[in-house]
Amino acid sequence: MKIAVVGMGYVGSVTAAVLAEAGNSIYAVDIDPMKIESLKNGKPLIHEPGLEEILQANKERFTFSTSYEGIRGCDICILCVPTPNSSGRIELKYVLEAAKRAGEIKPGITLVIKSTVLPGTASRVASETKLTVVSNPEFTSEGRAVNDTRHPNRIVIGSGDSGAAQMVADLWKFTASPVLITNNANAELIKYASNSFLATKISFINEIANLCEKIPGADVSVVAKGMGYDRRIGSEFLRAGLGYGGSCFPKDTQALIGFASDMNERLSVVEAAMTVNSAREQRVLDLCKSALGGNLDGGKICVLGLSFKNDTDDLRESKSLTLISKLEGEGAQVRSFDPIVKGNSQKNHCDTLKECVSGSELVVIATEWPEFKESLTDFHGTIVDARRILDPGSVTKYRGVGLYSG
Numbered sequence: 001m002k003i004a005v006v007g008m009g010y011v012g013s014v015t016a017a018v019l020a021e022a023g024n025s026i027y028a029v030d031i032d033p034m035k036i037e038s039l040k041n042g043k044p045l046i047h048e049p050g051l052e053e054i055l056q057a058n059k060e061r062f063t064f065s066t067s068y069e070g071i072r073g074c075d076i077c078i079l080c081v082p083t084p085n086s087s088g089r090i091e092l093k094y095v096l097e098a099a100k101r102a103g104e105i106k107p108g109i110t111l112v113i114k115s116t117v118l119p120g121t122a123s124r125v126a127s128e129t130k131l132t133v134v135s136n137p138e139f140t141s142e143g144r145a146v147n148d149t150r151h152p153n154r155i156v157i158g159s160g161d162s163g164a165a166q167m168v169a170d171l172w173k174f175t176a177s178p179v180l181i182t183n184n185a186n187a188e189l190i191k192y193a194s195n196s197f198l199a200t201k202i203s204f205i206n207e208i209a210n211l212c213e214k215i216p217g218a219d220v221s222v223v224a225k226g227m228g229y230d231r232r233i234g235s236e237f238l239r240a241g242l243g244y245g246g247s248c249f250p251k252d253t254q255a256l257i258g259f260a261s262d263m264n265e266r267l268s269v270v271e272a273a274m275t276v277n278s279a280r281e282q283r284v285l286d287l288c289k290s291a292l293g294g295n296l297d298g299g300k301i302c303v304l305g306l307s308f309k310n311d312t313d314d315l316r317e318s319k320s321l322t323l324i325s326k327l328e329g330e331g332a333q334v335r336s337f338d339p340i341v342k343g344n345s346q347k348n349h350c351d352t353l354k355e356c357v358s359g360s361e362l363v364v365i366a367t368e369w370p371e372f373k374e375s376l377t378d379f380h381g382t383i384v385d386a387r388r389i390l391d392p393g394s395v396t397k398y399r400g401v402g403l404y405s406g
């Protein structure tokens with residue numbers, strides 16, 4: 001098929017790459033000329049494992065452009081533009097603008113909304129553009145997006161037009177994943193309910209972690225392991241730590257709560273998940289404080305990991321960045337290191353982990369990069385493991401979230 005993909009960010013570039021790999025021709029559009037130039041050279045501006053290789057291997061299947069004009073020659077147009085929050089409500093201007101422009105270039109084109117949008121959006125877009133609109137939310141995780149897109153757990157398709165829904169189902173047939181075809185509203189809500197559930201799971205185990213810190217002998221990582229063996233619970237997203245960040249969970253939980261409240265419904269479980277999450281940095285800050293004898297002023301602290309999770313360079317809603325400003329607010333001298341994020345706006349960002357750690361009294365593991373595990377065995381200060389990746393016995397002085405320490 002000839003497919004237009006609009007928005008070449010984390011979702012759009014991976015969607016385009018995997019659809020090209022499956023044999024389709026891709027017309028890829030973004031309003032950012034730098035992104036497009038870089039993609040033309042086979043180099044994405046984002047870090048996503050495996051993405052560059054697919055772009056290089058399928059070069060001839062792509063046309064990258066800042067112009068919508070080439071959409072005229074496409075059968076289908078997939079929107080992957082941002083849907084940020086604005087005052088606690090979803091901002092739809094990018095979706096509406098992209099949909100209108102695509103419809104003006106090719107009236108009658110089937111529009112697929114892959115961006116995360118609230119129930120009612122597809123029908124609003126359909127009525128404003130007179131296009132057939134299919135909802136096809138994306139469930140991929142940054143850092144493993146290529147694999148997730150090649151082998152999704154499920155494909156959700158929402159449409160009132162069974163022919164259009166089938167066309168989108170056929171597009172993803174190569175994945176051999178289970179397909180759920182439903183109406184637009186269900187498809188849209190499945191995405192928010194899924195993200196809110198996963199965020200709740202993280203906050204749940206973080207509250208259990210708080211409790212573990214008060215119970216002699218308790219360790220949340222063992223408790224989570226024991227819970228996770230139960231297939232009804234599952235072990236994923238059951239890791240205690242600094243909480244969830246990134247471009248999706250914080251904004252999607254907030255948007256869902258705002259949406260519900262506009263309909264006089266209160267999502268108190270999701271609200272609680274957000275409240276617990278917003279207290280995580282303070283919790284880790286308190287661990288650091290107690291490790292340094294109750295005072296952070298002048299403390300030499302090294303923070304490892306800046307992105308919101310490992311295997312990505314995405315700093316949006318990064319818990320690590322908020323922790324750093326809180327530590328600095330208490331007078332600590334903070335240095336930071338990240339395996340991928342370089343030369344960012346952090347004042348004391350180090351190029352190597354060794355440089356960052358040397359001379360520090362305290363190291364905080366803020367992102368779960370596996371390589372941090374091997375690199376800290378020679379460090380003799382205290383390690384605050386805010387992601388629970390180390391074996392507590394493998395280092396000299398260890399403090400971990402969710403671990404009783406007397």
Ligand SMILES: NC(=O)c1ccc[n+]([C@@H]2O[C@H](COP(=O)([O-])OP(=O)(O)OC[C@H]3O[C@@H](n4cnc5c(N)ncnc54)[C@H](O)[C@@H]3O)[C@@H](O)[C@H]2O)c1
Nearest residue numbers: 007008009010011030031032080081082083115116138142
């Ligand atoms: N990042 C994720 O892991 C993830 C996962 C699932 C769903 N989503 C959802 O997918 C959507 C996109 O997320 P993202 O992280 O890829 O965003 P992003 O910010 O990385 O990328 C969006 C891209 O769209 C471009 N853009 C904005 N307006 C445009 C327009 N009118 N025409 C063409 N291009 C335009 C921007 O320049 C940017 O490159 C959001 O709704 C998000 O909630 C994201």
